[in-house]
Amino acid sequence: MHDKHAEAPRSVAELAADPGWVVTTTETTGQWLTAERVVERNGQRRLIGLTPVQPGTVALMLWSGSDVVGHRRGPEADACATAYRWVTELDAGN
Template identity: 50%
Template structure:
């Protein structure tokens, strides 16, 4: 059994908690929606020009955080943010 964390959007899409959309074999967004208490959180990834990936975190329609970088690193960050929120910790782990 493979216990590795997803390192790509393709691998992240295998999780039923994540919604990945796209067309023609390309992904355009990956989102994880969390309704926690009175807040609605969305962790989202999208490709950008030049091959980078953008990672955003929204809370109640306000962008809380934004990062750009390699897909694998941002998948890891997205999963950390998700785990922190689900555990009741601050999203950034501080």
């Protein structure tokens, strides 16, 4: 669980401190490849995922079932803060 009064994570490493996030990394360098979190509420399953797409840019996606219902690209800090906000909103039923 996360504390909604805590400061939003600004990196995937900070997101990974929450056991709800699953982060995959390369075996050789330890660089993160994906970060994912499932949020289930009222029978709805949502998946939030992040992946680096180019130096300095991260893709952030929100799936509802097999449909992408949200997508953003930007710096890792912004993507992580948005992902944290999405989890908070989904947990609240929004």
